[in-house]
Amino acid sequence: MGNVYRFVEPVVLLLLKKKGRSYGYDLSSDLQDFALTDAEIERAALYRTLRQLEGNGNVRSEWETDKAGPARRVYRLTAKGERHLEEWATVLDNLSKSMARFVKDTRATLRK
Amino acid sequence: MGNVYRFVEPVVLLLLKKKGRSYGYDLSSDLQDFALTDAEIERAALYRTLRQLEGNGNVRSEWETDKAGPARRVYRLTAKGERHLEEWATVLDNLSKSMARFVKDTRATLRK
DNA sequence: TTCCAATAGATGCAGAAATCATCTATTTCG
């Protein structure tokens, strides 16, 4: 089960919406709490997802150098990214319902 | 979005449980009706999934040559396959619920 | 002051998986 299956993208979008602005290393701590599966999300996958989201215009980033420690690439959602999150909500709502139906059907079938 | 994401495996397992016995070409017609997403499931993916399920001992197959038309590789569930379907039901039940929570959270967050 | 751990971002690469086209063969039907 890969990263698509782990739904890294929508979780990152939601976290950014909640936090307003954040950066990879910070996101990686909260990621697991909001994840849709308990499979671990690697940091490598997170960084790649963030750059990919930026490539699609769903987030924007800038370097933050005024804080202590190594420089941080700070991201925030764009308007497009917010719409993208809404779309994800629709997709996942449908998927959730269709899975629930599948489970019900499966259990009924197995009981017979 | 690949075949894992399309959840081809559990759908095939359920169909075989419902039908008792079936073969690739026959399954491919019903597959779309039971699929968890409306992304098309290719026949190539179906055949590969079936052989893979057989490799894992979840289904067994034999050639059926007495019917009209080209020979058919007819599959049925093994006991292991039935347990595997139960496991899938558990996984998808959890996933469905965690998606529902995610959607609720997302919509509440977006509304603010 | 030296060195380790934590923070922060990222890439390289082998192997796995997905996509898309293509192939073979059998049978039915106009």
Add this chain to the structure above:
DNA sequence: CGAAATAGATGATTTCTGCATCTATTGGAA
């Protein structure tokens, strides 16, 4: 006869994943 439907399958290219590894900055322990 030849086209279409049935049936199963593979080859090749691209993409994705998993794991290891790399660079750099800073705080704090020894």
